[in-house]
Amino acid sequence: MKRLQMIRILKSTVLVTLVLGLMSFGFAHKFYVSVTNIQYSEKNNSLQITSRIFIDDLEAVLQERYGVTSNLATNRESTIAETYIEKYFRAKFVLELDGEKVDYQFLGKAYDNDVIICYLELSDVKLDDLNSVAFQNEILTDLFDEQQNIVHFKWNGKKKSFVLFKENNKGMLNL
Template sequence: MNFKKLLLLIAVILPLCAFTAHKYYFSVTQADYDAKSQSLKIVTRVFYDDLQKVFQERYDKSIRVDASYDQQKLDGYIKRYFEQKFIVTVNGEERSIHYLGHKDEVDYVVCFIEVENIKNLKTVSIENTLLMDLFPDQKNVVHLHAGTTKKSFLLTRENDKAVLKLSE
């Protein structure tokens, strides 16, 4: 192979390698207030490989975030992690989240959470620091919906809280 062909090959392959090595870190959360059941229903989607990496760093190197791993144990890790990194405040009071379970999708894990017994909702705040301790570029998108009020937030390490105030 002559030098010009080698140089051309490197010029073409190197940018492709750099592009494929780049990874975006994000999660998406949808939180909907259900006035009938007086609860905040929350669905969070997190890439399974990112969640697995953070679990292996924090808890146990053998954790697998897939169907081959003990699902009851995996739910325990997800619940524990969410309780530490996902804080919901309603009308100025921090509330317990109830982890309901998860399901696997192609590239991500869908986690189901609920906050119950919410009467007379005026404000809801979600502090979402999922994966931010391991991935500095992590972005967490939060969509909040209550009644006719809808708002979306892009949360980062520097700004990790979404607040929705309902009009009275």
């Protein structure tokens, strides 16, 4: 009898431990990251920028900041979603050439599985005439303290990468 009781207690303990262990995977901490590529096009004399962000994170910030339910990448996508995405980018992603803030064009967006790709461009850039390019990327850092924004800058066959986060959100490249 005692042996049977011990086996039941052991089975219950193992079951509880297993269930709690499996539940902890459901509450695993999410990794918050975006990747932005800035590439200089000699052919077009422009900085061509693509920024890849997880759709659910961008939806969360649009809801929190502007009260917009965007339903991105669905057939119910809000007609004003792109307007607010552009507004958010203008507030959180800044470019400077030789210390002067410059205005870029928001060209649009596309989807790739669970990621939104935003396309930006800064025209009429003569990189050879510049001393520095700087950028500030605060995308999603206002919502997620753990957010990291990786920025890759490519020009003339060279590449420089930056990992930006809430406390260090600026990168500068001396040319």
